[in-house]
Amino acid sequence: YMWRQEPAAISLAEFAASLVDKEKGVAGAEAALEGARHIVAEILNEDASLRKGLRQIMFDEGIVVSRKSDDAVDEQEKFKMYYEYREPVRGIPSHRMLAIRRGETANVLYFTIELEAERAIGYLKGRVHKQPGDWTPHLDLAIEDAWKRLLNNSIQTEIRLELKQRSDAEAIRVFRENLENLLLAPPAGQLAVLAIDPGIRTGCKIAVVDETGKFLEHGVIYPHQPKNDTTGAARTLHALIVRHHVKAIAIGNGTASRETDAFVREFLQQHGLNKVFSVIVNESGASVYSASGIARQEFPDLDLTVRGAISIARRLQDPLSELVKIDPKSIGVGQYQHDVDQRQLQCSLETVIESCVNRVGVDLNTASWALLRYVAGINERTARKIVEYRNDNGMFRSRVQLTAVPGIGPKTFEQAAGFLRIRDGDHPLDMTAVHPESYAIVGQMAASLGMTIEELIRNPGALERVNRSELSADVYTLNDILEELRKPSRDPREQFVAPKFREEVREIADLKPGMVMEGAVTNVTRFGAFVDIGVHHDGLVHVSELSNRFVQDPREVVRAGQIVKVQVLSVDPKTKRIALSMKALQAPPANPQRRPGNKPQPTLDASLAALSDRWKTR
Missing domain, CATH: 3.30.420.140 (YqgF/RNase H-like domain)
Known part of the structure; x- marks a missing residue:
């Protein structure tokens, strides 16, 4: 009756009275009405369409509110800014969400997602009410009960989960990029x-x-x-x-x-x-x-x-060769890395390591099994077999020799060969990224130019005279081969440069505002970059201090391992916090960029003039 909202021969009160049955626990008409309202509330709670709408409203209009717990212990005041903090759900960045969650885990904070009850209840009424009648007040009570008792908390839980997944994904992405930059840091090279x-x-x-x-x-x-x-x-x-x-x-x-x-x-x-x-x-x-x-x-x-x-x-x-031996989570380039989904994080980081290892290539005669295991097609077991074979039989002379290693079949060889390098081996192409299956094509190139393969590698300028139409390979394979031969054995990593720390600055106490320092970026987060300036504690270049233009994402400007110059803005010896700026060392832009969304406001005179012109045209 109440849910159908259709006029009947008897009123709702009369219908409720007809349901009184003390043996079934329905003591009176009011008890019957209360039971009906509870049933309606449950129906609303289980309606997927209504929940979806409420979830969207809470995501669009809800506010993340964090407060200090009554029994909180936060001696260093790490979470002080979140003791009384409010930010829209839609706009809260991942690093702040992660910080609030960490504070909650530490029992320093608790947070809720607030949405005006009138907004949620109004939405439900608009979706539930069909026509007015004596059931309307009872439906209103059922709707209010459904929101306060059932829907509010459960929708909050769903939004909290969505925020966690969103912030986890962003934190993992930041970690991935920082790790990639660290793994691809310039090597000093082969020197004692x-x-x-x-x-x-x-x-x-x-x-x-x-x-x-x-x-x-x-x-x-x-x-x-x-x-x-x-x-x-x-x-x-x-x-x-x-x-x-x-x-x-x-x-x-x-x-x-x-x-x-x-x-x-x-x-x-x-x-x-x-x-x-x-x-x-x-x-x-x-x-x-x-x-x-x-x-x-x-x-x-x-x-x-x-x-x-x-x-x-x-x-x-x-x-790269050394860092692959260490758990990436111990390297110190993650953003709240211990607070995110660990399985997802591990899978993502392993993918990054594999990508970096294969991009750089691996020396088959010097690589450890810890490095070899990340080469395409090779796992830990086969990596150990390769090292054992090398120890027993001496250095590899050719890539083809790899097939003699137990566990390395044709498929594994096909996947791995292009990423393995052999210096001073039997075949000159073994030191390049050219796959063995393409050696014949390079031989055709060299023969067409009247050269040996060794001569072609030493004279990359001759590649411009290659007639592609004479070669038995598709355009993509040819492009890859030519690109590699132009820079054989190239290392995609940049040239090694060391930061030059100031001799007179060794501790935080030596720092003074205004000092210009050189340092290395150790970590990049959504809110800025941490820089090692040689005082045992990294300083922070906030995103607003990275550049004299608006920066949406710090990774547009800096990367882990980069050498940068910074100016000291402030130093707090008690909390070991060092504020740095890169912007302070840059010349002001000729045409300052405004933050997106903040449109320049016209002056009063300009506004009046525009209105006057508009009236003149009428």
Whole structure:
């Protein structure tokens, strides 16, 4: 009766009275009406169409409201800005949503999604009411009950889930791009490196690796307090540099890194070692690697600290080859990485690693199994088999030799061969990205030009004389081959450049507003970029300080690993917060860009003139 909303011979009150049955728990007409209202409320709650409409309204007009919990403990006031915070659901960015969720997990905050009850109830009334009658007041009560008791909380839950999925997806995308930039960071190349893992009380751990990353020797020096043995430290460094023909010194950016850097620079100058350069290297994840199963397999007899120093040295030589051994979540380039869907995150990060490894290519004779496992077609098992075969039979001389490895069949070879490199092998194309199945085409090119393949590789300018119509290959394959032969064995990564930190600035206390610093971008988020300026704590360049033009996304301007110049805006030694600006060092734009949506407002005189002109035309 109530739901049909159709006039009947008897009134709603009379119909309700006819349903009284004390044995069934219906004590009176009012109880019957109350029961009917509850049934209507349940019908509304289960109506998919109504829920969809309410969900859209809450998404469009709802407000995320966060407040401080009554029993909150937030000594460092990490979540202070969210103690009383409101922002529209539709516009809240992922990093703020993630911060609120983290505060809720830490029992510091609680948040709700608020929507004016009148708006939701009005929508329901518009969808439910067909015509007025004595049922109308009861339907209104049922609608109000459905919203307050059932729909509000459940729709909130759905919106919270949608916000989580949206912020998770954005955080994972940010993590992916940061990781990609870090993995593709410029390598210093094949040179002997002496790495120093700085320390004060326990000394600085040293490890030396050769041009291929092979571990040679380790030791400890004590150039800092309390021993201050700079003479002994200099003697040890000099002996190692001479003995192993060291070309670079890599210093981990942890505790005492700036003090160690200053000592090393002075040492190099005093000993006239101007052909040896030193650089501070991001050591994030090195300690995780040193305690990992991979590190134990590589160096079972070495201490964790020595393994960490070896990782620092290799990271300077080739960041990609070393970082693939470390769980990406330990590298420190994620945005709230521990708060997002871990399975989705892991899958996404593995895809990025595979993409980077295959884009750069892998040296079949020097790569570890940890790197080989990311090559297309190769898994951990076959990667280990390749290394075992190499250890037992010596260096690979050709790509075809890979088929002799147990577990490498024709299909695996077809997938992997183009991404594997062999330097100084039997076939000159084995050092390029040209797939073995295309070697015959390159042979045709060389023959048509009266050259050998080796001569063609050494003279890429000759490729312009190739007559494509004579070659038995489709246009896409030819384009790929020609592109590779123009720059054979090219590395897509940029040339290595180290940031130059200011000598007189080593701690936060040394920073002063107005200082101009050089640093390396360590992390890029939706709200800005973190930059290592050599004081053990990264500074933040807020998105509004990245450029003198409007920036929608920080990744338009900076990327992880990039060397940038910044100006110090403010320093808070208590909270270790450093505000930086790149915009302050840029010239004002000739034509300033306005934020999209903020249209310039006409002056009063201009508005009156426009109105006057409009009336004149009538």
